[in-house]
Amino acid sequence: MGMTMMENLLARKAGVAQVKPGDLVTVEVDMCVMIDLQFATMWIQPSRIHNPDKVAVIMDHAVPAPTLKDAEGGPKARKFVADFGIEKFYDVGRHGICHQVIAENGLARPGEVLACTDSHTIAGGAYNAAARGLGPAEVYSILCTGATWFQIAPTVRYELTGELPPEISGKDVFLYIANTYGDATNQDIEFGGAGLASVPLNDRRTIATQCAEISADFATFGVDERLAQFLTDRGVHDYTPAEADPDAEYHDVRTVDLAALEPYVARPGTVSRNGVPVSQIEQKKIDQAFIGSCANGQLEDLRVAAAILRGRTVARGVRLLVTPASQQVYREAMRLGYLQDIADAGGVITNSTCGACFGYHMGVVGPGEVCLTASTRNFTGRMGSTEAQIYMASPATVAASAITGYISDPRGVTT
Amino acid sequence: MNTVITGRVWLFGDSINTDAMYPAFAMKLDIPEASKHVFYELRPGWTDRVEPGDIVIAGRNFGVGSSRPVAALFRHLGVAALIAEEFNSLFFRNAVNAGLPALTAPGVTELFSDGDRGRFDIATGEYRNETTGLSGEAQPLPPVILDILASGGILARLAGRGYLPIELLDVLRSGAIPQDTGSGA
Numbered sequence: 001m002g003m004t005m006m007e008n009l010l011a012r013k014a015g016v017a018q019v020k021p022g023d024l025v026t027v028e029v030d031m032c033v034m035i036d037l038q039f040a041t042m043w044i045q046p047s048r049i050h051n052p053d054k055v056a057v058i059m060d061h062a063v064p065a066p067t068l069k070d071a072e073g074g075p076k077a078r079k080f081v082a083d084f085g086i087e088k089f090y091d092v093g094r095h096g097i098c099h100q101v102i103a104e105n106g107l108a109r110p111g112e113v114l115a116c117t118d119s120h121t122i123a124g125g126a127y128n129a130a131a132r133g134l135g136p137a138e139v140y141s142i143l144c145t146g147a148t149w150f151q152i153a154p155t156v157r158y159e160l161t162g163e164l165p166p167e168i169s170g171k172d173v174f175l176y177i178a179n180t181y182g183d184a185t186n187q188d189i190e191f192g193g194a195g196l197a198s199v200p201l202n203d204r205r206t207i208a209t210q211c212a213e214i215s216a217d218f219a220t221f222g223v224d225e226r227l228a229q230f231l232t233d234r235g236v237h238d239y240t241p242a243e244a245d246p247d248a249e250y251h252d253v254r255t256v257d258l259a260a261l262e263p264y265v266a267r268p269g270t271v272s273r274n275g276v277p278v279s280q281i282e283q284k285k286i287d288q289a290f291i292g293s294c295a296n297g298q299l300e301d302l303r304v305a306a307a308i309l310r311g312r313t314v315a316r317g318v319r320l321l322v323t324p325a326s327q328q329v330y331r332e333a334m335r336l337g338y339l340q341d342i343a344d345a346g347g348v349i350t351n352s353t354c355g356a357c358f359g360y361h362m363g364v365v366g367p368g369e370v371c372l373t374a375s376t377r378n379f380t381g382r383m384g385s386t387e388a389q390i391y392m393a394s395p396a397t398v399a400a401s402a403i404t405g406y407i408s409d410p411r412g413v414t415t
Numbered sequence: 416m417n418t419v420i421t422g423r424v425w426l427f428g429d430s431i432n433t434d435a436m437y438p439a440f441a442m443k444l445d446i447p448e449a450s451k452h453v454f455y456e457l458r459p460g461w462t463d464r465v466e467p468g469d470i471v472i473a474g475r476n477f478g479v480g481s482s483r484p485v486a487a488l489f490r491h492l493g494v495a496a497l498i499a500e501e502f503n504s505l506f507f508r509n510a511v512n513a514g515l516p517a518l519t520a521p522g523v524t525e526l527f528s529d530g531d532r533g534r535f536d537i538a539t540g541e542y543r544n545e546t547t548g549l550s551g552e553a554q555p556l557p558p559v560i561l562d563i564l565a566s567g568g569i570l571a572r573l574a575g576r577g578y579l580p581i582e583l584l585d586v587l588r589s590g591a592i593p594q595d596t597g598s599g600a
Binding site for chain 2: 041118272
């Protein structure tokens with residue numbers, strides 16, 4: 001019987017010939033990524049760990065430390081990496097949001113298993129990895145033992161057709177899927193089809209990242225020429241891609257015509273069956289516009305925002321916040337002039353952090369405010385007050401809306 | 416390990432997300448303080464009324480969202496188990512890894528009202544509303560999960576196997592997270 005991409009990957013990692021939905025498998029974890037929050041909230045230094053070469057520590061959620069509690073976590077992280085000889089340590093200054101740092105450093109490898117203490121770890125599926133967010137206690141256990149268990153989930157395959165238009169982003173693709181098909185709780189998602197070749201890597205990562213929002217377990221893309229080149233550029237070699245068998249059995253197969261998509265926006269609360277094409281939304285005034293996070297703080301996101309903002313001005317009464325996803329993205333965006341364009345238009349550039357996306361620091365929203373965000377989540381209260389409304393859209397839509405002052409189709413602003 | 420959990424139930428709806436149970440502002444607090452904000456917007460004052468041994472029942476897609484350790488807050492409040500029509504898998508794993516029994520029981524929200532007494536056997540999957548007499552059956556938890564629960568959670572199991580200082584075993588089994596233990600190895 002044929003297996004899906006993820007079934008093939010997990011079967012191989014578990015050392016068994018065949019798996020099917022419902023099976024429990026034990027797998028070795030190839031990369032265990034820990035983040036700053038783990039050290040600030042529940043850190044006990046272990047007596048021994050499995051393998052320091054398979055561990056990375058990334059400072060991202062609360063850096064530079066906004067609270068004393070976070071400040072107390074930093075030294076614990078630094079002591080831990082020093083004591084155990086962990087070389088993959090991304091401290092403040094060479095830091096970034098963990099999923100961006102994972103991508104930049106080739107830590108998510110095709111056909112391999114990556115675990116990390118953040119729910120958007122599923123982002124690594126853009127690189128054909130079995131990447132999944134696990135709780136701090138479980139990641140700690142993987143740190144110690146090098147292994148964990150998974151239950152094989154049924155897979156939904158998205159067959160992408162057509163070409164992605166240049167003004168449509170991965171965010172729009174995802175918001176369309178979430179609005180049309182709803183939650184994928186306890187399911188894996190697989191993306192493929194002839195249209196995939198037209199989807200850039202940054203958009204694939206946006207899509208994979210956001211699959212956490214429809215509650216998926218794993219979301220994976222196959223290895224094609226575009227991904228192979230991306231990996232070569234980052235020094236990733238000698239991997240075994242996970243592929244789907246031609247006769248794989250799926251829970252469902254859904255076709256998405258990329259050429260037919262238009263900019264989407266999700267209304268407050270959830271992305272699941274809660275969206276609308278931007279062209280059809282009522283006039284909605286905004287107070288804060290945010291572009292950032294693991295999903296949309298990538299260099300290409302900043303390029304798109306800068307291109308729309310260049311020579312224009314953020315509307316009075318709107319705060320535009322832009323958070324590069326990593327220090328590397330920040331430096332490159334500065335070198336290329338994107339940050340200058342954004343700041344000249346009236347935008348505020350913050351340091352790289354998870355900050356505003358999770359309502360912890362760097363742009364918390366107040367009661368009665370409306371935020372339009374190109375980040376990961378639009379739960380009630382996610383970015384601050386439970387009386388704030390959080391709409392979600394692409395970086396292009398957010399940048400265009402920051403100029404007009406209300407939620408706007410970027411195709412109308414840039415032409 | 417006692418695999419039968421009996422207690423008063425609290426009924427919640429579908430797609431209750433992690434931010435509704437563990438908001439960002441509470442992440443700046445220690446666990447005992449943070450636990451006072453569970454369901455802060457959804458059901459204000461709930462943490463004053465929940466009692467040790469109570470059971471939380473929710474609908475579909477329970478716990479969608481963040482990896483933040485919500486189960487530690489439930490354990491601090493004394494919640495004995497989480498039952499749901501359907502769990503987000505990360506949230507489910509977080510619960511059992513924290514030593515908090517979690518059972519997927521399709522149809523369960525139809526059988527209970529707030530305040531009823533429920534009886535759940537996580538090893539057989541059988542459950543019963545002791546107030547109304549209605550009963551149902553869920554898939555029992557597999558041995559790998561029962562083993563983690565029997566250990567008192569994954570950190571306690573690690574302490575038992577020598578990965579963490581053994582003197583922390585009892586406090587880890589209790590579900591508490593030891594503070595100021597940054598020295599270690």
